[in-house]
Amino acid sequence: MSGHNKWSKIKFTKAKEDAKKGKIFARFSREITLAARNGGGDVDTNPRLRAAIEGAKACSMPKDNIDRAIKKGTGELVGEIIQEIVYEGYGPAGTAMLVEVATDNTNRASSELxxxxxxxxxxMGTPGSVAYQFDRKGEARIIDETLDEDGAMELAMEVGADDVGEGDQDGEWVFVCSPTDLSSVCSGLTSAGKNVTGMRLISVAQNTVEIKDVDTARKVMNLFERLDDYDDAMNVFSNFDISEDILEQL
Incomplete structure (x- = not known):
């Protein structure tokens, strides 16, 4: 999966550029609102909200924007009703795509996607057309440049995570667990003195589709990026695997 990991790093660099345009702010605003609506406005008892706020701060999102998003979620401020919905579809070479959307207009989102x-x-496929090819997992991220692979594995076992790997940033570690264990894993990391910089539910492909030529790789990446750039998209998951050799040719 090295190619897919490299693409993840490309996405991270792109995300930092998007922050300058305010797109990342909009996504974090929706995530904060949803987190506050579903779990309350107290970061001490709502790890999803805490992680969303930490991520927003890392992208220099203004405090006023964060506070406003929280109040929309708790009902203190009137705002549009945001719904979470997953759209499914197929890309070039039979690749599967899942697009998690937070929108105030599902009809518009469906048409645009x-x-x-x-x-x-x-x-675009029907509900359930590709979701069965993915497993739902929990993901928690920390940044700790003092950790090595052995230390990260030991920490993963201590907090109840199933796996751990390096993230997109220097010193970042990604802990993967079952969805039901995500909250306890985040609590364990916090108790261990680690700052959880991100937590979310992810969809992990059971099997990958290997892309073997540059032209197809370009088409797959173009669709993935267009979906990821969609204003209401929160996360996009796919099962493509592109080798570093092909990525370098792009």
């Missing part, structure tokens, strides 16, 4: 799929070499 259908157009994005069809104009970029894919087609």
């Amino acid at each position: 259908r157009t994005l799929f069809s104009r970029n070499g894919g087609n």
Whole structure:
């Protein structure tokens, strides 16, 4: 999965650039609002909200924006009703795509995503058409440059995570667990003196589709990026695997 990991690093660099345009602020605002709506506005009892706020701060999101998003979630401020929904589809070479969306208009989102799929070499599927190819997992992120691989593995076992690997940033470690254990894993990391900089539910492909030529790789990445750039998209998951050799040719 080295190629996919490298693409993840490319996405991280792109995310920092997007922050300058305010797109990342909008995503964090929706995530904070949803977290506060579902778990309350207290960061001490709502790890999803705490992680969302930490991520927003890391991207220099203004405190006023964060406070406003929390108040929308708790009902202290009137705002649009945001719904979470997952759209499924197919990309070039039979790749599977899951698009997690937070939107105030599901009809609009459905229409716009259908157009994005069809104009970029894919087609949107029906609910359940590709979701069965993915396993739902929990993901928690920390940054600790003092940890090595052995130390990270030991910490993972202590907090109840199933696996751990290096993240997109220097010193970042990603802990993967079952969805039901995500809150306890985050609490364990916090108790161990680690600052949880991100937590979310992710979809992990059971099997990957290897992309073996540059032209197909370009088409797959283009669709993935268009979906990821969609204003209401929160996360995009796929099962493609592109080797570093092909990525370098792009």
